[in-house]
Amino acid sequence: MISYIIKKEAMEVSRDGRTRLLAIVMLLLGLTGLLAGWANYADQQRNALFAQEDDQTVFLDQGERNPHSAAHFGRMAYKPASPLASFDPGAAPFMGQVIWLEAHQRNPAMFRPAADSLELGRLSNFSVAGILTVLLPLLVFLLGYSALAGEREHGTLRQTLTAGTSTGKLFAAKYIVIASTGIALAAVTIIASAVMALFSPVALSATDTLVRALGLTAFYAVYVLALTGFALLVSALCKQSRTALLVLLGIWAVAVMVLPRVGASVAAQTFPIPDGAQVWSELRADIASNRVAPDSAEYKAAEQFVVSRALGRDVSLAELATMDLNASGLRLEVTEVLDYAVLNNFYADIYDRYAGQRDVRRWFALLSPAIALQHASSAFAGTDFVAHQHFSDVAEVQRNNIVRVMNEDLLLNGAGATTYLAGENFWEEVPEFTYQFPPVSLAWRSAAFDILLLLLWGAIATALAWTVTRNRLTV
Amino acid sequence: MTLRDWFTVEWKLSIGRPASWVLLALFAALLIYAASNGKSRLDNRLDAIDRHQAEVSQTMSTWQTSLEQKEAGGDQTGVTPRTGAAMDVRFSSYLPQAPLADFAIGQSDILPYLSTISLATPDIRIFSRYEFEDPVSLMLGGFDLSTAIIVLLPLLLIVVCFDLISADRDANRLGLTLSQGVSISSLFWNRLLLRSGMVLLVLLIVSALMLFVQSSVHSPGERVLPFLVWTLGTLIYAAFWITVIALVAAYNRRSEFNIMALLSIWLAFVFIVPSATSAILETVYPTPTRLSYLAEARETENAARLQEADLANQFILDHPEMLVNEEAEIPAFLRSNFLVNRTIDEATRPILDEFDAAARQREASVGIIRYLSPAIIAQGLFNDVAGNSAGRHQRYVQQVREFKANYSEQVGPGVVAGQPLTMAEFERIEGFSFRDETLSEALARHLLPLLFLLLLTTVAVVIVNKRLRTFHVVGKQD
Numbered sequence: 001m002i003s004y005i006i007k008k009e010a011m012e013v014s015r016d017g018r019t020r021l022l023a024i025v026m027l028l029l030g031l032t033g034l035l036a037g038w039a040n041y042a043d044q045q046r047n048a049l050f051a052q053e054d055d056q057t058v059f060l061d062q063g064e065r066n067p068h069s070a071a072h073f074g075r076m077a078y079k080p081a082s083p084l085a086s087f088d089p090g091a092a093p094f095m096g097q098v099i100w101l102e103a104h105q106r107n108p109a110m111f112r113p114a115a116d117s118l119e120l121g122r123l124s125n126f127s128v129a130g131i132l133t134v135l136l137p138l139l140v141f142l143l144g145y146s147a148l149a150g151e152r153e154h155g156t157l158r159q160t161l162t163a164g165t166s167t168g169k170l171f172a173a174k175y176i177v178i179a180s181t182g183i184a185l186a187a188v189t190i191i192a193s194a195v196m197a198l199f200s201p202v203a204l205s206a207t208d209t210l211v212r213a214l215g216l217t218a219f220y221a222v223y224v225l226a227l228t229g230f231a232l233l234v235s236a237l238c239k240q241s242r243t244a245l246l247v248l249l250g251i252w253a254v255a256v257m258v259l260p261r262v263g264a265s266v267a268a269q270t271f272p273i274p275d276g277a278q279v280w281s282e283l284r285a286d287i288a289s290n291r292v293a294p295d296s297a298e299y300k301a302a303e304q305f306v307v308s309r310a311l312g313r314d315v316s317l318a319e320l321a322t323m324d325l326n327a328s329g330l331r332l333e334v335t336e337v338l339d340y341a342v343l344n345n346f347y348a349d350i351y352d353r354y355a356g357q358r359d360v361r362r363w364f365a366l367l368s369p370a371i372a373l374q375h376a377s378s379a380f381a382g383t384d385f386v387a388h389q390h391f392s393d394v395a396e397v398q399r400n401n402i403v404r405v406m407n408e409d410l411l412l413n414g415a416g417a418t419t420y421l422a423g424e425n426f427w428e429e430v431p432e433f434t435y436q437f438p439p440v441s442l443a444w445r446s447a448a449f450d451i452l453l454l455l456l457w458g459a460i461a462t463a464l465a466w467t468v469t470r471n472r473l474t475v
Numbered sequence: 476m477t478l479r480d481w482f483t484v485e486w487k488l489s490i491g492r493p494a495s496w497v498l499l500a501l502f503a504a505l506l507i508y509a510a511s512n513g514k515s516r517l518d519n520r521l522d523a524i525d526r527h528q529a530e531v532s533q534t535m536s537t538w539q540t541s542l543e544q545k546e547a548g549g550d551q552t553g554v555t556p557r558t559g560a561a562m563d564v565r566f567s568s569y570l571p572q573a574p575l576a577d578f579a580i581g582q583s584d585i586l587p588y589l590s591t592i593s594l595a596t597p598d599i600r601i602f603s604r605y606e607f608e609d610p611v612s613l614m615l616g617g618f619d620l621s622t623a624i625i626v627l628l629p630l631l632l633i634v635v636c637f638d639l640i641s642a643d644r645d646a647n648r649l650g651l652t653l654s655q656g657v658s659i660s661s662l663f664w665n666r667l668l669l670r671s672g673m674v675l676l677v678l679l680i681v682s683a684l685m686l687f688v689q690s691s692v693h694s695p696g697e698r699v700l701p702f703l704v705w706t707l708g709t710l711i712y713a714a715f716w717i718t719v720i721a722l723v724a725a726y727n728r729r730s731e732f733n734i735m736a737l738l739s740i741w742l743a744f745v746f747i748v749p750s751a752t753s754a755i756l757e758t759v760y761p762t763p764t765r766l767s768y769l770a771e772a773r774e775t776e777n778a779a780r781l782q783e784a785d786l787a788n789q790f791i792l793d794h795p796e797m798l799v800n801e802e803a804e805i806p807a808f809l810r811s812n813f814l815v816n817r818t819i820d821e822a823t824r825p826i827l828d829e830f831d832a833a834a835r836q837r838e839a840s841v842g843i844i845r846y847l848s849p850a851i852i853a854q855g856l857f858n859d860v861a862g863n864s865a866g867r868h869q870r871y872v873q874q875v876r877e878f879k880a881n882y883s884e885q886v887g888p889g890v891v892a893g894q895p896l897t898m899a900e901f902e903r904i905e906g907f908s909f910r911d912e913t914l915s916e917a918l919a920r921h922l923l924p925l926l927f928l929l930l931l932t933t934v935a936v937v938i939v940n941k942r943l944r945t946f947h948v949v950g951k952q953d
Contacts, residue, residue: 018735029747029751032751032754033754036754036755036757036758039758040757040758043761043764047764047766047767048766050766050767050770051764051766051767051769051770054770054773054774055770055773058770058773058774058777061777062777063781065780073773073776073777076769076773078766090611090614091610091611091613091614092610093614094585094608094610094611094613094614095610096606097765097766098766098769100603108606108607109606110603110606111603111765111766111769112585112606112610114585114613114614115585115586116762116765116830116834117753117757118753118756118757118837118841118865119581119582119854119855119858119864119865120749120750120752120753120841120845120851120854120855121749121750121753121754121757122582122616123625123626123745123746123749123750123850123851123854124745124746124747124749124750125614125750126750126751126753126754130750134746138738138742142735241731242645242730242731242734245731245734245735246634246734249634249734249738250634253627253630257626257627257630258505258618258626258627260615261615261616261617261618261622262505262508262618263615264611264612264615264616264617264618265508265512265612265617265618267609267612268609268612268617269512269515271609272519273607273608273609274607275519275520275523275607276606276607277523277526277527277530277589277591278523278526279607281526281530350607353609354609354610354611357609357611357612358611361611374615378611384611385609385610385611388610
């Protein structure tokens, strides 16, 4: 019986010109967004690869040079773009693309692509994910606003129910048809994006990509289910389909267009990020206050640690006092060791503030599933700030390795020399930076709460819709 | 019917309903929040500028004291070999915040508005150390008055006015209403103006209130003129949307058709056209990658360091007037630093020129493409009036680089010769100050698009009137 109702509902949906038009517009926009995203991704990927190779060549061509001077010249860690960025670039255009790895300083990533973009692009998000987030609710609401109210208005509801159709089957059929239309549209674009990601220059493992794609499909599907529940709930509550349409459009405008922006603004006010100049000023002060006197026990212990590590064996303080070492090299590495924790704590505090802002936005996600979806979607596309933090932390480890190799060379080989220069082949000993994308488990951890919120939205909206429909739809 | 009568009728039918009041109150609350959020962002920028100026001023005060001690002779405790080094001079630079900067955040959250100018820092690093803002917040964008007007105002106008005639038509009472001796044209326009007028009244009152209530470094007098331009832009933008609603309503279709048609138009103008054109323009006119800029800078830095002696000789040949002081006290590494940075800046200038050229090409294209969407026209005007447009930030960045290049020309020979600056020379050097364009220059860029919107509005009014003259009410005897 239910299959007949589903068939009838599906036929009505397919015959509705407005639905067909919106679905075609969505597909065309999605395709354009995907191609534009892919072109952007491929361009960024190519540039990052070339730039990394160039940087390696320049670093190896330094000739004879003081290692500490070379540590200031440093290396560049170029961030590869996530292959699924063509589906959901997330916050990636607003994060730097390269980190300067230099002595004494942990730098933020620089060169945000969005800084070179047109300002009119900030009115809305043209990525596939952005299009789906904004237009899927519209499609579902257009399909659902008259599903029950319209039938009641035209008198066909009474006819259907008196013919022996149960309320449950009617509700289920309408729910399935509306939701499956939205899910099908989302799935097509996500599958296309995943296929492109599998053939990208810097591919994730096939399993990882598939898990991410499946996750994305599931989240957008739950989003659609929540929207379908809402559409049917409002349709069941309103006596006229016109009123139902107005209410749903109001919900759409507030939940999708207004609340994400308002949530972001409130979050930025609740957990403000200090401006760049203030950050450096505070960082300098923190570093200065953390420095200890050269004759203190802590400083001596740091010296002992540095020399033991450089020689690969334990060195006692007594032995250290008799060793012939380059004093500058020792001092430079000791300050690196002492500053390491301060720099990391400082960045941890910045990332905590990002997380704080995300938590505030999650409160707003209680009013809008679009916010929870945006968090989960960018986490699984590998374009959220957690993925960026992973890159930044790996780059910092590399910075420490580079600076350590330079300082140890000066420390051990520069003893007695006033101006020590490392040989031109020395630079090959410095390890090259390689970056592996974090596994999908990081995305699960980062988006677990958002996924839970989405599931709650889906379950509550559907349950409410069913309860109201059951109570109000009687013969 | 008098206007008072119309108002009474509309009050009972629409405006006076609790739902309308809730809607208008919500709109007013969002506007107030938007304005206060813009103000909060502005305060953050002003605080940052104050801190930046104080820091640079403190650094330079120490530098000057040391130089004064050196020139005065006597106690030389604060004097070092670097005393008077032009390489150690720091200039504070910032983009002055415009009188209406709290009304539109624009690109101020993503583009640089302050920097320390120093010959010790190559161009590539002047603005690259300021990227700490939460990227997700930047992506979602700040909620300000500009956003509220561009996105929400048309939506609210649509919600309030979409069923001007169709509500009566759907209820089969339009004939009855018109039989009271009211012309369809009078009914249509009076309803439209009264309903949209309520929305605009709320917007204008809140905007004017925020103009005077929110404290600013600018006097209310300085804020009034840009506010009038802002209001003019708002009214033209609103007029466009009101006539679009009129146009759709005049086709005498069901309410559902009206709301869907209007929503599609809103979606196209506010969401699809701006983002799609932005994506297309960025593909057609790609910006040269910043990564190649960086690669070029590093290659040049390495080459310059390896050929430093040649660079110094070349510089001396270019400046034969320079007196090389072989006994100079200024450390030699400062000269190396100057020569390397100068070489990097010169080598990367063509790349920056490419950036500027690409930005100009895109802006020129936007100049044409903005006619496709009233939202693009309004956004451009609001950002310019608020002084937070990308163009103004780019001019600031260019002027900082120009200033640094001029300073480098001025003191470069002395740096290479190892000569310190004298206090008299230092006092002759003027600090950085931003050369801003006038409001009329900014407005001139937007005059034609605004006139275009007005033209469209006028054409729509003519079409609506034409349709209303041939309006046919089912069941009504002519």
